[in-house]
C-alpha cells in the first residue's frame with residue numbers, strides 16, 4: 001500500500017515542503033510572490049520584440065542555468081531574477097510570517113546557484129546579463145535595461 005509516510009520518504013523535495021509549511025500557506029505565498037506582473041519574462045520578451053532585435057530565443061533550456069533569453073550569435077545570456085526569489089536588495093520583499101527560515105534558505109540557495117551559473121557561462125564565453133524583476137516592470141528602469149542590452153550587443157559585435 002502507498003502511504004503518505006512512504007511517499008514522503010521517497011520524495012525528498014516534497015518532504016521538505018510538507019514538513020515546513022501547510023499547503024494553504026504555500027499557496028498564499030506563491031500568490032503573493034506573483035504580484036502584479038505575473039510573468040516578468042513576458043515583459044522581457046515583448047520589450048525585446050519592441051526593440052526590433054533579431055536572433056534571440058526564449059527559454060534556453062539546453063543551457064547552463066536555463067537563461068530566459070539568449071543571443072546565440074553574440075553570446076549573451078539574459079536572466080530575469082525574481083525580486084522575491086533572488087532576495088532583491090532594492091525591494092521590500094516580505095517573507096511569509098511563518099517558516100521564515102525555510103524561505104531564507106531557499107532564497108540563499110537561488111542566489112548561490114545564480115552565481116554558479118554566471119561563472120560557468122562566463123567560462124564558456126558568454127556575457128551574462130541579470131535583470132531584476134522590478135527593473136523590467138518599471139518603465140523608467142526598463143529604458144536603462146534596453147540601453148544595457150544594446151550596449152552588450154554592440155560590444156559583442158566589436159569583439160567579433
Ligand SMILES: [Zn+2]
Nearest residue numbers: 083088091134
Ligand atoms: Zn527588486
